Every structure is written in C-alpha cells, then in structure tokens.
Amino acid sequence: MIIAEQKPFERIVEMTAKARNILVAGCGTCVTVCLAGGAKEVAVVASKLRLAAQNAGRKITVTEATIERQCENEFVEKLAPALKGVDTVVSLACGIGVQFLAEAFQNLPILPGVNTRFLGAPSKQGTWQEKCMACGDCRLDKTAGVCPMARCSKNLLNGPCGGSANGKCEVNPQKIECAWQLIIDRMEKLGRLDELEAITPPNDWSTAHDGGVRETASEQAVPAKTEAMKSV
Amino acid sequence: MNIEVLFFLNSLQVAERELEEKYREGRKSGVLFFPYNQLPAVRVADKEITVSHKDIFTEGSPGSWTCDFLVVDEKAAPGWEVDWPTRMFNAPSDREGFFSSSNPTALPAESGRKGVFVVGNSRANSSTEESLAEASAAAAGVSVLLAKPEIEAETHATVDPQKCALCLTCVRVCPHSAIDYGEYPEHKRSAARIFDAACIGCGICVGECPARAIELTTPAPEEKPAKTLVLCCKRSAQQARETLAAHKWTVPKDVCFVEVPCAGRVDTGLILKAFETGHERVLVLGCHEDACKSIYGNTAAQRRVDYLKKNLPAIGIAADRLEMRRLAASQVERLAAVQPA
Ligand code: SF4
Ligand code: SF4
Numbered sequence: 001m002i003i004a005e006q007k008p009f010e011r012i013v014e015m016t017a018k019a020r021n022i023l024v025a026g027c028g029t030c031v032t033v034c035l036a037g038g039a040k041e042v043a044v045v046a047s048k049l050r051l052a053a054q055n056a057g058r059k060i061t062v063t064e065a066t067i068e069r070q071c072e073n074e075f076v077e078k079l080a081p082a083l084k085g086v087d088t089v090v091s092l093a094c095g096i097g098v099q100f101l102a103e104a105f106q107n108l109p110i111l112p113g114v115n116t117r118f119l120g121a122p123s124k125q126g127t128w129q130e131k132c133m134a135c136g137d138c139r140l141d142k143t144a145g146v147c148p149m150a151r152c153s154k155n156l157l158n159g160p161c162g163g164s165a166n167g168k169c170e171v172n173p174q175k176i177e178c179a180w181q182l183i184i185d186r187m188e189k190l191g192r193l194d195e196l197e198a199i200t201p202p203n204d205w206s207t208a209h210d211g212g213v214r215e216t217a218s219e220q221a222v223p224a225k226t227e228a229m230k231s232v
Numbered sequence: 233m234n235i236e237v238l239f240f241l242n243s244l245q246v247a248e249r250e251l252e253e254k255y256r257e258g259r260k261s262g263v264l265f266f267p268y269n270q271l272p273a274v275r276v277a278d279k280e281i282t283v284s285h286k287d288i289f290t291e292g293s294p295g296s297w298t299c300d301f302l303v304v305d306e307k308a309a310p311g312w313e314v315d316w317p318t319r320m321f322n323a324p325s326d327r328e329g330f331f332s333s334s335n336p337t338a339l340p341a342e343s344g345r346k347g348v349f350v351v352g353n354s355r356a357n358s359s360t361e362e363s364l365a366e367a368s369a370a371a372a373g374v375s376v377l378l379a380k381p382e383i384e385a386e387t388h389a390t391v392d393p394q395k396c397a398l399c400l401t402c403v404r405v406c407p408h409s410a411i412d413y414g415e416y417p418e419h420k421r422s423a424a425r426i427f428d429a430a431c432i433g434c435g436i437c438v439g440e441c442p443a444r445a446i447e448l449t450t451p452a453p454e455e456k457p458a459k460t461l462v463l464c465c466k467r468s469a470q471q472a473r474e475t476l477a478a479h480k481w482t483v484p485k486d487v488c489f490v491e492v493p494c495a496g497r498v499d500t501g502l503i504l505k506a507f508e509t510g511h512e513r514v515l516v517l518g519c520h521e522d523a524c525k526s527i528y529g530n531t532a533a534q535r536r537v538d539y540l541k542k543n544l545p546a547i548g549i550a551a552d553r554l555e556m557r558r559l560a561a562s563q564v565e566r567l568a569a570v571q572p573a
C-alpha cells in the first residue's frame with residue numbers, strides 16, 4: 001500500500017494563502033488506511049484551515065469531500081459537483097491522486113496536503129515501514145522474501161556490508177533492521193544458505209525509474225468500450 | 233535517629249488485608265505519601281540519589297528530593313498464562329503485561345472483554361488466596377450471565393459498511409475486544425463488525441476511525457454556547473458533576489459541561505469543531521491513569537490532546553486554550569475548580 005503522512009500544517013497554510021474557497025479532498029483507500037487522508041483527516045484539515053483563516057482575520061469557505069479513490073477517473077468525476085465555487089483544492093491523496101485531480105480539473109490549483117512516503121505496511125498500529133521500491137524486476141525469490149532493494153539502506157545486492165551489527169543497520173541501528181541479516185537468517189531456515197555464495201551482478205535499473213517513466217499494459221485486458229470503438 | 237521516609241506511588245490500593253491499617257500506621261509515624269501520574273525521575277550522580285516528582289494534586293512544578301536509599305518495588309512479570317487469552321480475545325493487557333491488575337474500575341476477575349474472566353497470575357501478581365477469591369468472583373460473574381436463558385445485548389456503536397475502509401484500526405484499538413471484521417451479507421461486502429454483547433460504547437473506535445465509519449447510538453449531547461467547553465468522562469467528571477449538582481452547586485457562568493462516554497471518545501476533530509463553534513477554551517476531564525474503565529481511553533485522549541496542543545499555534549490558537557485534567561469521581565473539588573476562561 002502507498003504510505004503517506006500529512007504535511008506540516010504551516011505548509012498547507014502557506015500553499016493556500018491566496019485561496020478564498022477551498023475544497024479539502026480525501027481519498028478512501030491507501031491514505032485512509034494509513035490515517036493520513038481519509039474522511040476524518042479531511043475534517044481535521046478543513047477545521048484547521050477555517051480556524052487559521054478566522055484567527056488571521058481572513059474570510060474563507062472550506063468544504064470537504066472524500067471519494068473512493070482519487071486515482072480512477074470515474075471516481076474523480078464524482079468530485080465535480082463539490083467543486084462549484086471552489087478556487088483551490090487541497091488533496092489528501094498520494095501524489096497519484098493529486099495528479100489525477102490536476103488532470104481532470106485543469107483550471108484549478110490542486111495542492112498536495114500529504115507527503116507520499118513509500119510502499120509499505122504497518123509494523124504496528126500507527127507506524128508504517130517501507131517494504132518495496134517498485135524496482136520492476138522482483139527478486140524476492142532469490143532473497144528469501146526480504147527485499148534488499150527497499151530494505152537495505154545501501155540497496156546492496158551482495159550484502160551485508162561492514163555496517164551490519166547485531167542485526168541492525170548502521171544507518172540507524174535503533175530503527176532499521178539489516179535486511180541482509182534477515183535474508184541470511186531466512187535463507188538458513190529454508191536450507192538455502194549456500195545459494196548466497198553466488199555473486200549477484202550489478203542490477204539492471206532500466207525496469208526501475210532509470211528506464212524513464214514507466215507504463216505497463218496487460219495484454220489480455222479487454223479495452224473499455226470507448227477505446228474498443230476507436231480501434232474498430 | 234531521625235529517618236525520613238517518602239513513598240511515591242501511582243495509586244494506593246488498600247484492598248488487601250491489613251493494608252489500610254499499615255497505611256494509617258505509616259502516616260501516623262510520619263511517612264509521606266506522594267501519588268503520581270508520571271513515574272518520578274531518578275538520577276544518580278556522585279553517589280547522590282535524586283528523585284524528582286510532579287505532584288498530581290498541586291500539578292505544580294516538580295519537587296526533588298535527595299536520599300540515602302532508594303527502594304524500588306520488585307517487578308512481577310506475567311507468565312505463559314496470559315498468552316492464550318491475548319491471542320483468543322485480542323485482550324488488552326496493562327503496562328506490566330497483566331490483565332488490568334492495577335485498574336480499580338475493574339471488578340475482581342473481570343477482563344476488558346465482557347463475559348471473559350481472568351483470575352490468578354494472568355490477572356495480577358496474586359497469592360493463592362487472592363486467586364481463589366477471584367475464582368469465586370468469576371464463578372459469580374458467570375452465574376449472573378447465565379441466570380437468564382438469553383443474553384440481551386444493547387447496540388452502543390454501529391459501523392457503516394459502505395464507509396469502512398477495513399483499515400483494522402478499530403479491531404486493533406478496541407480495549408474491549410468487541411470488534412472483528414467480516415461479511416455484511418446485506419451489503420455483500422466485508423467491513424468491521426461490532427459484537428454488541430462485548431461493546432460498552434466507550435467510543436474510542438469512533439475517535440480513531442479514519443473513515444468516520446463508526447457512530448455511537450447515543451446522540452451527542454447538546455453543546456450550549458459558552459466560552460469554556462468541558463468534556464466530562466461519564467465515569468469520573470460527570471459523576472463529580474452530579475454529586476455537585478445534588479449539593480446545589482452553582483454552575484460557573486460561561487462554562488458548558490458535556491458528558492462523553494469515555495475521554496477516549498474525544499478526538500482531534502471533535503476538539504477542533506468545538507473551537508470552530510466558538511468555544512474559547514476546551515477542557516477534557518478524564519480518569520486517572522490506570523483507572524480507566526476502557527483501560528487506555530484516558531491515555532488515548534491525552535495523546536490526542538498533546539498532539540493538538542503542538543499543532544494549535546500554527547492555527548493561531550494558544551496551546552493553553554486546550555487542556556486535559558485527571559480526576560476521580562470523588563474529587564469534586566477538581567471539578568469545582570473549573571472556572572470560566
Ligand atoms: S489516489 Fe493514491 S492514496 Fe488514493 S487510492 Fe490511489 S494510490 Fe491510494
Ligand atoms: S525486489 Fe523490487 S519489486 Fe521486489 S520487493 Fe524489492 S523493490 Fe519491490
């Protein structure tokens with residue numbers, strides 16, 4: 001899942017300094033689950049904006065709306081009625097959602113209310129951890145289900161480095177576990193430790209972001225009817 | 233020889249035999265007792281031991297004492313017994329890992345989950361005698377439940393399955409283990425489900441749900457316009473308020489008291505709304521630490537209040553316009569001390 005966190009409120013105030021009529025738009029999926037941008041946080045941010053303006057002696061209107069996902073056009077369209085009179089949108093979705101709104105509503109400033117952090121999952125309630133960096137060529141089969149790209153601070157493919165001590169990574173021994181220690185431990189449990197003796201060659205990053213903006217298509221997906229008609 | 237003895241403790245529980253007497257004896261011979269909400273800080277430097285402590289009654293700045301000896305209570309840890317109820321009922325344990333050992337609001341043998349009783353060493357560090365007493369309390373509890381052929385459960389909170397994002401927050405935080413998730417056949421989808429027979433309506437889940445999918449069945453009480461809004465936990469502040477009311481208390485002008493089922497119902501959204509509707513000051517009154525019927529409703533509220541206090545200045549609201557205070561139902565003087573801003 002995409003993990004995001006709310007921007008410091010000062011930043012949101014700064015971005016909306018000129019706005020008179022703001023819609024705070026939430027997303028009902030990833031950012032709801034990671035407690036950063038669902039209906040509850042939408043209400044909180046809207047309240048804060050109203051109070052901040054009031055205390056600064058500015059008259060503004062702030063409304064709220066949360067849709068299922070801001071990264072699907074059909075859902076995004078549902079926001080249109082809520083945009084009447086609105087001059088600025090603060091989206092609490094991830095960067096994908098913000099861009100979808102920007103594309104759909106060309107004449108409106110769409111501002112990001114959260115920082116999109118990473119692909120991850122909760123390590124405990126209220127805390128999330130990065131697990132994958134979408135490298136585009138998953139090698140978890142070779143590393144016993146522990147990702148060396150996202151979870152080794154140095155993205156080492158032949159680890160560990162000399163900074164691994166007591167299972168912790170030298171980059172932050174309090175918080176970060178050494179991914180290579182985890183890989184080795186798990187490979188041992190699987191009885192496959194010897195496989196790690198083979199040297200993994202340098203990575204081909206072309207499937208990751210180095211190959212330019214990525215697109216992926218499903219060969220078997222039936223096109224939507226509008227598209228299907230075009231190709232006839 | 234003149235020996236000075238200071239006793240720092242969280243809550244003095246004198247339920248055990250002879251404890252009350254011992255306490256009185258101690259007081260008489262000059263032992264000083266200091267209750268705390270926050271563990272006193274201990275510093276050892278140059279063989280000198282300093283204890284700093286913030287008094288909960290004066291809530292003033294911390295006092296500090298140097299001493300020759302520091303005696304610390306032994307720490308008892310729960311054994312394997314706590315393992316399976318934890319797994320079975322997702323039952324919450326207290327700070328020491330026991331099932332509500334030090335919570336004075338829990339009846340003997342009662343767990344956070346209605347109908348589930350815990351006795352002996354999983355509940356607290358108890359003697360055989362105590363365990364036996366707890367076991368009969370548990371038996372009594374069970375017989376009350378079984379007295380009627382059917383258990384009638386009231387609905388205190390409901391989930392809107394259309395809104396639920398299945399984030400599982402409520403499942404993880406409900407201190408009464410009253411929520412799981414599963415299919416709503418009429419909606420043909422999965423969502424969080426509340427088990428009415430276990431839910432006590434504390435509203436902690438309502439305050440925490442990121443999708444605003446949970447509602448309490450009791451309507452929120454009316455707020456009257458007033459400079460100060462006081463949110464009162466129904467088990468402490470609200471009871472103190474009722475006691476005062478029975479004694480012809482004159483409610484301070486410009487203060488509006490509102491009952492909440494538990495301080496844990498109070499979330500950031502609710503506090504901000506209160507400021508929006510014109511209250512200049514918001515006071516959250518909850519139970520003392522380790523004395524919350526919902527185990528950590530009071531600390532949940534404290535967390536949210538602390539978070540918001542850090543954030544208020546950016547909104548142009550002074551942090552001291554929001555405050556959380558602790559009291560017991562009997563501490564009416566603390567409620568009477570609430571004055572308009
Ligand atoms: S817009 Fe972002 S946060 Fe919302 S569902 Fe899509 S990916 Fe998740
Ligand atoms: S190897 Fe690549 S795709 Fe697989 S988990 Fe790691 S970053 Fe993600």
Ligand code: SF4
Pocket residue numbers: 391395396397398399400401402403423424440441442443444445446
């Ligand atoms: S906290 Fe709310 S959104 Fe999350 S599972 Fe519970 S009801 Fe659903």
Ligand code: SF4
Pocket residue numbers: 388389405406407408409410411426430431432433434435436437438
């Ligand atoms: S109201 Fe309290 S007891 Fe009921 S489900 Fe929510 S958290 Fe649990």
